[in-house]
Amino acid sequence: MFAARSAVCKSLLSFLRPRPVCVGLIHSSSHCRGANVAVVLSGCGVYDGTEIHEASAILVHLSRGGADVQMYAPDVAQMHVIDHCKGEPAEETRNVLSESARIARGNVKDLAQLSVQHHDAVIFPGGFGAAKNLSTFAVDGTDCIVNKDVERVLKDFHKAGKPIGLCCISPVLAAKVLPNVEVTVGHEEEEGGKWPYAGTTQAIKALGAKHCVKEVQEAHVDTKNKIVTSPAFMCDTKLHHIFDGIGAMVQNVLKLSGK
Template identity: 20%
Template sequence: MSKGQVLVLGSNATQLGLRGGGTATVGQYLNETAVPALALLDAGYDIVLATPNGAKPHIDAASVSVDHFGGDETAFQRAKYFFASHPAMNDVRTLKSVVDEGLDGFAGVFVPGGHAPIVDLMVDRDAGTILRHFHAAAKPTALLCHGPVVVVAALEDASAFRKALEEGDDAWAADLARDWIYAGYRMTVFSASEEKIAEEQVLKGELYFDMEKALRSAGGNVSVTDKNFASNVVVDRELITGQNPASDRAMADALIEALDRAAA
């Protein structure tokens, strides 16, 4: 018997604009999607995947590597098979349909990382509605790597906030972030120093803003590890954030613990 349903917010983005022109091909990270999802299923929870347009998310080619699974070939192959074949990864809903049908039946929500969420989920109005619901109900809300930047979708005008970040207008960003529901929350996200490495080695270009600054500009109390790509999870009230790909299992464990505690 299922312990409950967890809503997974996926991205449909495949191209990310870079400073100075050009784009990088992006998607969700395989391990950041599959490791927490499999952990939830193994713990007795069902998952429902929803995206802005209802299409299955694209997996970033940079993440399709055994290196993101600690060199464990069995875990790597299980993740690939899961994402390709499991009904939960293929019966994809639209965010709007999930909102319209009601969110009360979900025990928690999870947002995987990869650069893709910066493009669509960060400014998606339905994602904002979902986050505000889980915040108001104090239900576990977990986000991983670049996923935590999606919490700005809960702002009244997230699109304008992102534009302010892109233009480097700190005063405008601060004004748009007034009354943000996560103001003062402790949280983590893919660090600025980790992003520099990703820009050089993966994206081959510079982003318009880094995720640390985005969340601090909104009012988040952001902390990151001194060591790049070391696992780091921060829990504050209902919000659970993981810093980077290496935080996949630790973030999943924290989410499952919070879900079990809420159910009890």
Template identity: 25%
Template sequence: MSKGKVLVVGSNATRIETKGGRSGATGQYLNETVIPVMAVIAAGYDVVLATPNGTKPHIDEVSDKVDHFGGDEEAYRKAKAFYAEDPSMNEVKTLATVIAEGLDGYAGVFVPGGQAPGVDLMQDADLGEILRHFHEKAKPTALLCHGPIAVASAMPNAREFRAALIAGAPEKAAEWAKGWQYAGYNMTVFSNSEEKVVEDYILHAKLYFNVVDALQIAGGNVTTGDIDFEPNVVVDRELITGQNPRSDHPLAAKLVEALNRATAA
């Protein structure tokens, strides 16, 4: 018997803007999506995947490698098969449909990373409505790597907030962020120095803004680990955030703990 439902919110973005009017390939990270989802299912929960347009999220090619699974070929193959074949990863709803069907039946929500959430999810009005529900009900809300930037969608003027960041106007962005539900929360996200590695060696271009800076401008109390790409998870009230790809297993464990506490209450 299922312990309850967990909403997994995916991105539909496949490109991210870079300075100079260009863009780079992006998507969700395979391990950041699959590891927490598999842990949630193993703990006895059902998973519902939803995205803005109702199509399956694109997996960033740079994440589709055994390196992100500790070099474990079996774990990598299992993850690829799960994402390709498991019904939970292939029966995708729109965020609007999830809202229309009702949010009360969900025990928690999870947003994976990859840079894609910084394109669409952070300014998606439907996700904003969903996150405000989970915030108001104090339900476990977990986000990994770049995923935590999606909490910006809960602010009243998320689209304007992102536009101000793209325009290089942090003061204006801070104005648009007023009234944000997560202001003052302790959180973590992909660090600026980790992002520089992606810019230099993967994108070969500069992004318009860093997710650390964006969340700090919005009012988040953002901290990152002392060593790049080492696991780091921060928990504050219902909010569970993981810093980078290697935070996948620790975040999954914290999410399952929070779900078990919430559903046992």
């Protein structure tokens, strides 16, 4: 009996041990070759990294669309770490790449390795990490600096005519880096708290981009620049509405990829 228990324990420990995984297979339900999509993360957690529900929704919709997925994140220190229970900074440091691995189930690459030649599209989830770790927008507003690899990726995909998807606060990255783009972060008035981050629209306009008002379930498609955006958690609403809006964004990205 002891030998049997020992074998069970060894089997369980083997199952729990971290192992390499093929994200493209996990997130693809199609046997046919679909679009090869890069997803750029900014950590793990809404207040200091990637918004987890947004990342998950993107991956689900990409899976349904038959896409192969590889996740990336910059190998840099987070701006700070937020205790998500207290909503206050914590006395610790974390790495954006290491934290992003939590969402990617370990299969995440350094953003410096992302090449436009290997992907048909790129998608940026939101979360404050886009404004804190992928750029300094949270601190510097329109004078922000965008991470050099984020800027390179956006410019490379734009130049190659390959679609770029962004949601929540991440459209500010495109507004900062790319000229004369059209994006949405939802509505332009707070409307009693339903759109608590509506002021972001003024920054987008100040950066020279055009803001297009959209509902949370919708996505805006800038066909000229092949940029697709959706409000996501810029709206205080039910989760399934956010999920549906992200779905509209992903579906349009895949459509523009031609795969």
